[in-house]
Every structure is written in structure tokens, then in C-alpha cells.
Amino acid sequence: MDPVHEFDGATLTVPLTDDLLPGAVNDTDIDARIEGLLAATQARRLLLDMAAVRNLRSMGIAALIQVHTACRSRGVPLALCGLDPDVARVFRATALTRVFPVYASADEARAASRWETGSDGG
Numbered sequence: 001m002d003p004v005h006e007f008d009g010a011t012l013t014v015p016l017t018d019d020l021l022p023g024a025v026n027d028t029d030i031d032a033r034i035e036g037l038l039a040a041t042q043a044r045r046l047l048l049d050m051a052a053v054r055n056l057r058s059m060g061i062a063a064l065i066q067v068h069t070a071c072r073s074r075g076v077p078l079a080l081c082g083l084d085p086d087v088a089r090v091f092r093a094t095a096l097t098r099v100f101p102v103y104a105s106a107d108e109a110r111a112a113s114r115w116e117t118g119s120d121g122g
Contacts, residue, residue, distance in 0.1 A: 003030065005037055011110060012043035017052040021060035031066040038076060046071055049106050051082030056090050068099060077101075081109040 003020055006013040014037065020030050038046060048067070053060075064080075071078040079101040083091060091097050103109035 003033060003037075007041045007043060010043065011045040011047055012037060012041050013047045013049055013106060013110075015049040015052060018055050021053060021056065022063050031063045031070070034067050035070045038070070038074060043076060046076055046078045047106060047109050048078070048080045049082050050080055050084070050087060053087055054084050056087045061090075061094065061096070064096075064100070079103060079109050079112075081106050 003014050003016070005015075014034055016030070022030070034046070034048075037043075046067070048064070068078055081103040082105060083102060088102070091100070091102065101109075101112075103112060
């Protein structure tokens with residue numbers, strides 16, 4: 001089953017949850033499912049809304065990196081939004097904020113033009 005998503009004709013927004021990201025007790029194929037959504041919608045941008053993610057394990061980070069790689073190969077800019085403070089600390093500690101543009105909210109991310117170019121960092 002594909003994750004719940006929103007597509008406005010340009011930006012594909014996928015809200016992620018702890019259950020969707022791979023971890024110690026679950027094994028998901030979220031990266032492949034998001035790649036399928038990208039192909040089906042022909043989205044020009046991908047926004048991963050992480051507001052409901054409270055625990056980010058190494059397998060979840062690996063899945064996000066795979067999504068990032070798929071987006072780069074398609075020329076689709078990727079950004080994240082809504083990071084929980086604990087998850088944000090993980091992103092800063094692992095330098096993932098240099099890989100993913102990060103915004104406080106989905107509205108802020110959609111309004112930003114900085115990630116239109118596909119430039120990394122944030």
C-alpha cells in the first residue's frame with residue numbers, strides 16, 4: 001500500500017511516520033514506494049513531511065538517502081519539513097542537514113524557492 005500523499009501538480013508531499021520508516025521492529029520498502037509515486041505523478045519536487053516521525057533509526061536514514069539518490073537521478077529536488085527536535089538533532093549530528101534542505105513546515109517548504117534548483121543543503 002502506498003503512503004498517503006498529496007500532489008498539487010508540481011510538488012509531491014508524502015507524510016512519513018515511524019511505522020513507514022524502516023527500523024528495529026518494522027521493515028518497509030518506503031523508498032521503493034516513494035519512487036513509484038514519483039514515477040506515477042511525474043512530480044517536479046518531493047517534500048517529505050516528517051512531523052509524525054519521533055524515532056529515526058539508521059535503517060530509516062538509509063531509506064531517506066535512497067530516496068535522495070533516486071530524486072537526484074530523476075532531477076527532482078527533495079526537501080524535508082516538520083522535524084521533531086530529537087530527529088533534528090540526529091540530522092545535525094550526522095550532517096544530513098547538508099544533504100537535505102529542511103523547513104519548519106510544509107507551507108514554508110512549498111513557498112521556498114531555494115530548493116527549486118535541486119541544490120543541496122539547508
